[in-house]
Amino acid sequence: MSPVLAARNVTKVFTTGKDQSLLAVDNLSFEIGDGEFLCLLGASGCGKSTILNMFAGFIQPTSGEVLLRDKPIVDIEPRCGMIFQSYALFPWKTVRGNVEFGLLMKGLSRAERRERAAAFIEMVNLRGFEEHYPAELSGGMQQRVTIARLLAADPEVLLMDEPFAALDAMTRQVMQEELLRIQERSGKTVVFITHSIDEALILSSRILVMSARPGRIKAVITNDLSTPRHIAVQVSPEYGKLKSTVWDLIESEVRRHSMEPAPN
Amino acid sequence: MGESELHPEVSVVADIVSNERLQSRDGLSAQRMPPLEAASQPGRRADRKRRSLLLISTLSVLLVLALWYFSTERGWVSPVFLPKPGRVLGEGAASLASGQLLIDIWMSTQRVLLGFMLAGAVAIPLGIVMAVWAPAKAAVDPFVSLLRPLPSITWIPLTMLWLGIGEAQKIAIVFMGSWIYILLYTIESTKRVDPLLIRAARNLGARDLHVMLHVILPGALPGIIAGLKVTLAISWSCVLTAEMIAAQNGLGAVIWQGKDWGNLALVLVGMLCISIVVLLADKAAGVLERLMLPWERHTRN
Numbered sequence: 001m002s003p004v005l006a007a008r009n010v011t012k013v014f015t016t017g018k019d020q021s022l023l024a025v026d027n028l029s030f031e032i033g034d035g036e037f038l039c040l041l042g043a044s045g046c047g048k049s050t051i052l053n054m055f056a057g058f059i060q061p062t063s064g065e066v067l068l069r070d071k072p073i074v075d076i077e078p079r080c081g082m083i084f085q086s087y088a089l090f091p092w093k094t095v096r097g098n099v100e101f102g103l104l105m106k107g108l109s110r111a112e113r114r115e116r117a118a119a120f121i122e123m124v125n126l127r128g129f130e131e132h133y134p135a136e137l138s139g140g141m142q143q144r145v146t147i148a149r150l151l152a153a154d155p156e157v158l159l160m161d162e163p164f165a166a167l168d169a170m171t172r173q174v175m176q177e178e179l180l181r182i183q184e185r186s187g188k189t190v191v192f193i194t195h196s197i198d199e200a201l202i203l204s205s206r207i208l209v210m211s212a213r214p215g216r217i218k219a220v221i222t223n224d225l226s227t228p229r230h231i232a233v234q235v236s237p238e239y240g241k242l243k244s245t246v247w248d249l250i251e252s253e254v255r256r257h258s259m260e261p262a263p264n
Numbered sequence: 265m266g267e268s269e270l271h272p273e274v275s276v277v278a279d280i281v282s283n284e285r286l287q288s289r290d291g292l293s294a295q296r297m298p299p300l301e302a303a304s305q306p307g308r309r310a311d312r313k314r315r316s317l318l319l320i321s322t323l324s325v326l327l328v329l330a331l332w333y334f335s336t337e338r339g340w341v342s343p344v345f346l347p348k349p350g351r352v353l354g355e356g357a358a359s360l361a362s363g364q365l366l367i368d369i370w371m372s373t374q375r376v377l378l379g380f381m382l383a384g385a386v387a388i389p390l391g392i393v394m395a396v397w398a399p400a401k402a403a404v405d406p407f408v409s410l411l412r413p414l415p416s417i418t419w420i421p422l423t424m425l426w427l428g429i430g431e432a433q434k435i436a437i438v439f440m441g442s443w444i445y446i447l448l449y450t451i452e453s454t455k456r457v458d459p460l461l462i463r464a465a466r467n468l469g470a471r472d473l474h475v476m477l478h479v480i481l482p483g484a485l486p487g488i489i490a491g492l493k494v495t496l497a498i499s500w501s502c503v504l505t506a507e508m509i510a511a512q513n514g515l516g517a518v519i520w521q522g523k524d525w526g527n528l529a530l531v532l533v534g535m536l537c538i539s540i541v542v543l544l545a546d547k548a549a550g551v552l553e554r555l556m557l558p559w560e561r562h563t564r565n
């Protein structure tokens with residue numbers, strides 16, 4: 001089976017000043033299969049966001065290549081839809097206007113846009129808020145709008161950059177469950193960035209543990225916790241065992257990283 | 265960064281505008297709190313505070329009016345230097361009744377509106393192009409730097425030579441005094457559109473034209489409108505200058521005629537009318553602004 005997304009020997013160097021550069025990602029290679037829920041797990045500064053931005057086509061690798069269905073990604077790629085941590089909703093559009101945006105770009109008729117948008121607004125439990133502006137909604141609701149907006153645009157892959165990091169702990173749990181439900185129903189491939197081991201364990205089918213600065217893959221863990229998954233999985237003994245495995249892998253990274261002075 | 269490029273006057277206003285935004289963004293989380301009995305208490309207190317401040321404003325105005333009244337009535341100040349309030353009222357009523365004052369107000373308003381709209385029609389599209397396309401900015405920037413320090417009054421000799429002393433000349437003065445401010449505000453607010461939103465739009469399949477129509481224009485609109493409001497007051501001061509130098513009618517001409525005839529009351533009537541008209545224009549612009557930016561209502565309070 002050919003992968004949906006692939007990174008082949010990807011290296012990314014950022015120039016941070018005159019004669020100064022930062023190696024963010026170092027010779028990274030991995031593949032993501034159809035319908036997979038892959039979590040990139042690592043401490044801050046491990047190049048997780050850099051990888052995601054390359055998959056979305058926002059930035060290009062310094063060397064190596066990122067591929068979508070075996071074709072290099074060289075420009076902003078709407079088939080890899082991005083969910084931003086800060087939502088990035090259009091403040092001047094209502095919930096409906098935001099959700100319809102991708103459909104409008106595809107040239108769908110007004111009636112079709114309405115109908116499809118309504119279905120996705122329903123899917124993220126926001127019926128009755130169609131005419132509200134984003135500023136009227138709570139953080140959790142705004143993030144649900146971005147999910148509906150992206151699903152309506154129907155990309156092949158959902159790229160999620162710590163989408164729930166700005167939410168309070170309880171809202172985050174609710175959102176995680178909703179995301180699981182949505183992913184099971186839509187069957188979309190998801191690449192999800194997090195620095196929370198719990199979040200990675202609850203959501204993923206596979207976890208890439210990343211080392212910090214430069215970003216390399218430290219370990220690949222298949223998450224075989226039962227599906228369909230529920231938040232209650234956290235109290236099972238398998239969960240505890242998996243969590244301590246992951247933590248052992250990460251702990252040394254975090255310690256090493258917190259000792260070093262920041263490069264800038 | 266670009267704020268220092270603005271005229272000092274305008275940059276202060278820009279600061280105030282952006283501060284207002286920041287505050288409102290902070291206020292957002294407070295707004296989301298459930299408005300239970302706890303919230304209504306400070307609300308009522310703020311209401312009472314606002315009312316007492318309004319009372320102070322009213323008293324202060326009344327005090328100054330009373331001071332004016334008594335100082336002229338008792339002869340502390342000679343009517344040569346300051347006419348009695350009654351005289352000013354009488355003069356105002358007379359020129360209203362003759363219809364001349366309304367004609368003057370209308371003439372000035374017309375010149376402002378034409379010059380101002382012309383300035384907007386040129387400066388807004390130009391500013392957007394300059395903000396998104398560096399070569400355009402490079403081409404126009406030198407002229408902006410050269411023209412910006414010139415007060416509109418310095419254009420009077422040239423515009424008179426080119427256009428005579430008719431309507432076109434007055435409109436040209438308003439235009440020359442206004443367009444650069446609108447341009448600077450437009451460039452600034454277009455540049456401030458969140459790049460993340462542009463990224464998000466492209467990621468959702470938007471091409472250049474769509475990004476322009478759905479992201480850059482609406483994103484820049486609040487800043488452009490704020491700039492238009494500031495510029496409107498500047499346009500008014502331009503038209504008055506032009507009318508004082510050479511005009512048969514208009515509020516500026518009223519003031520100058522009052523001076524020439526030694527009719528100080530008429531001068532004050534003219535000044536008062538300017539204040540009221542500009543104030544009303546600003547209020548009207550505020551209403552228009554709220555209608556055009558329905559989403560801003562939620563980010564403001």
